[in-house]
Amino acid sequence: MTNRKRPSLADHPLLALKAVQFETPAYLNLVKTLTEWLWQGTTGGFIVGTPRIGKSWAMRSLKDQLQLRDGSTVPVTYMAMVDRDRKSVAEVPRRACIDTGLPVNPRANADQLSEQFVTHICDLQAQAGVRTSVLIVDEFDHLEPRQFNAFAEFFNRLDYLHRSIMVVFVGNQDEAYALLEQMIGEKYQRIRGRFCKRLVEYFGLRNREELAFVMEQYDTRRFPADGPTYTAAFLPAATDAGWRFKSLAKDLWRVYALIAREYSLDSWGMEYAVGTLNLLVTDLLPRYGWQDIEDDLLREAVLITHVADDFVQQRFRRKGP
Numbered sequence: 001m002t003n004r005k006r007p008s009l010a011d012h013p014l015l016a017l018k019a020v021q022f023e024t025p026a027y028l029n030l031v032k033t034l035t036e037w038l039w040q041g042t043t044g045g046f047i048v049g050t051p052r053i054g055k056s057w058a059m060r061s062l063k064d065q066l067q068l069r070d071g072s073t074v075p076v077t078y079m080a081m082v083d084r085d086r087k088s089v090a091e092v093p094r095r096a097c098i099d100t101g102l103p104v105n106p107r108a109n110a111d112q113l114s115e116q117f118v119t120h121i122c123d124l125q126a127q128a129g130v131r132t133s134v135l136i137v138d139e140f141d142h143l144e145p146r147q148f149n150a151f152a153e154f155f156n157r158l159d160y161l162h163r164s165i166m167v168v169f170v171g172n173q174d175e176a177y178a179l180l181e182q183m184i185g186e187k188y189q190r191i192r193g194r195f196c197k198r199l200v201e202y203f204g205l206r207n208r209e210e211l212a213f214v215m216e217q218y219d220t221r222r223f224p225a226d227g228p229t230y231t232a233a234f235l236p237a238a239t240d241a242g243w244r245f246k247s248l249a250k251d252l253w254r255v256y257a258l259i260a261r262e263y264s265l266d267s268w269g270m271e272y273a274v275g276t277l278n279l280l281v282t283d284l285l286p287r288y289g290w291q292d293i294e295d296d297l298l299r300e301a302v303l304i305t306h307v308a309d310d311f312v313q314q315r316f317r318r319k320g321p
Contacts, residue, residue, distance in 0.1 A: 006224070006227075007223070007224060007227075009233060009234070012223055012230075012233055012234075012282075013223055014230060014233075014234075014278050014281060014282050015282060020221075020274075021057055021061060022214045022217050022270070022274060023213075023214075023217065024054065024204075024205065024210065024213065024214060024270060025209075025210050025213055026054075026058070026202060026203050026204070026205075026210075027054070027058045027061070030047070030058055030062075030200075030202065031062070031065050031066065033200055034062070034066055034134065034166075034168065035066055035067065037166060037168075037198060038066060038068065038074060038132070038134070038166060039068070039069055041164075042166055042197065042198055043155060043164070043165075043166060043167070043194055043195065043197075044151070044155075044166060044167040044168065044169070044194060044195030044196070044197070044198070045166075045168055045169070045195070045196075045197065045198025045199060045200070046140075046168075046169045046170075046171070046176065046180070046195075046196070046198065046199045046200070047059075047168060047169070047170045047171075047199075047200050047201075047202050048170075048171055048172070048173040048176045048177070048199065048200075048201055048202065049172070049173055049201055049202035049203060049204075050172065050173060050204075050266060050267070050269070051172050051269075052269040052270075052271045052272065053202065053203060053204035053267060053269035053270060053271075054202075054204060054269060054270030054271065055138070055170055055202050056080070056138055056170070057270065058202070059078060059136045059138055059168075059170055060078055060136075062076045062078075062134070062136065063076050064076075066134060068130060068132075072128065072129060072130050073128055073130075074128070074130060074132060074133055074134055075121075075124040075125060075127075075128050075130070075133040075134070076133070076134045076135075076136060077096075077100055077121065077124065077133065077134070077135050077136065078099065078136045078138065079095055079096045079099035079100065079135070079136065079137055079138065080095075080099060080137075080138040080139045081095060081137065081138070081139045081140055081142040081143055082095065082139070082142060083142045084142075087142075087143070087144045087147060088110075088147075089110060089146060089147055089149055089150050090109065090110035090113065090150075091147070092143075092147055092150035092151065093110060093113035093114040093116070093117050093150055093154075094108075094110075094113050096113075096117045096135075097113055097116055097117050097120075100117070100120060102116055102117065102120055110150075114150065114153055114154065114157070115157075117154065118154060118157045118158060118161075121133055121135075121154070121158065121163075121165060122158070122161065122163060125163060131162065131163045131164065132163065132164045132165065132166065133164075133165055133166075134165070134166050134167075134168060135151075135154070135165055135166070135167045135168070136168050136170060137151070137167060137168065137169045137170065138170045138171075139170070139171060139172075140169035140170060140171045140176065140179075141171035141172055141175035141176045141178075141179050143179065144179075145179070145182050145183045145188055145191070148183075148188075148191045148195065149191070151167050151195065152190070152191060152194055152195075154167070155167070155194065167195060169195065170202075173201065180196070183196070203266065203267040204267035204268045204269040204270055204272075204273060205267060205268040205270070205273050206266075206267045206268075207253070208249055208250055208253035208254075211249045211252065211253050211256075211268070211273070212246050212249035214273065214274075214277065215245050215246045215248065215249050215252075215277060216244075216245075216246045217230075218230040218231045218245045218246075218277065218281060219231050219244045219245050219246055230281065231244065231245045231281060234281050234282050234285075234286050235281065235285055235286060235290055238285075238290040243290055245277075245280075245281060248280075248293065248298075251293065251295070251298060252276075252280075252298050252301075252302075254295075255295050255298040255299050255302060256268055256302050258299075259299070259302055259303065259307070259308055262308070263307075263308040265307070265308070268307070269307070271305075272302075272305040272306075272307035275304075275305035276301045276302050276304075276305055276307075279301050279304065279305075280298075280301050284297060284300075284301055
């Protein structure tokens with residue numbers, strides 16, 4: 001029997017880029033909301049929010065999270081639209097096939113690609129023992145209004161087979177609202193009736209309690225599974241003394257709130273928040289100490305992630321009346 005070498009601190013997931021994903025209250029509420037949509041028979045809806053708040057991670061983490069009333073797990077398929085010079089309806093099933101790992105014949109037409117994708121969805125539903133599923137369409141703001149017809153085609157084809165699909169469109173709010181405004185009017189009434197009955201805004205961290213919820217996970221998650229907590233791995237003396245990373249939430253949120261007010265930030269995006277938290281745990285607190293932490297250190301930890309570096313605001317902000 002060979003002895004496995006225990007991972008070193010250098011192998012810790014906090015030191016690897018995007019190796020750890022933390023749950024947030026917004027994510028848990030998203031799961032609850034989409035579950036309600038499923039139970040209500042909703043055919044589609046929209047999730048919008050500012051960039052870099054964690055929308056895409058949340059959507060890709062929905063696998064095995066959505067269930068029907070009887071406890072059956074609903075398959076979740078993820079695709080992301082990309083910006084193209086020619087925005088054709090055929091690009092939608094092509095992108096759907098590409099993002100789900102299906103082989104794509106470059107000479108296949110829209111009908112063939114659509115049928116290939118629908119067949120894949122039917123297979124997933126059959127494997128799960130259900131007759132419905134969820135399709136996440138990320139970056140939907142790259143679409144043009146007429147391209148939504150492709151999703152209506154998916155729905156209609158599955159409906160013909162006595163199956164269903166709920167399409168959830170996810171996008172950045174400014175571009176998304178601009179696109180949805182183009183769909184006002186009789187021309188797109190059928191699309192609006194199918195997909196535009198639900199709209200939810202997604203946020204990053206919005207208060208101290210939500211920040212503490214994330215920070216507590218550093219105090220409870222372990223690496224490896226039988227190893228120290230994330231906090232203890234980098235701050236063993238502090239942990240042994242009874243200190244917990246979560247206890248810093250009040251001061252850290254106070255410092256962030258001042259920055260947010262200065263730069264008109266609606267919420268603390270998870271990319272930036274986790275960047276700050278990781279920096280504190282793995283570098284700044286081990287280096288400068290975990291007792292009597294100064295606001296300047298916390299402010300540096302927040303700003304070093306470039307959370308406030310909006311090019312337009314910095315370069316073109318008006319200096320006066």
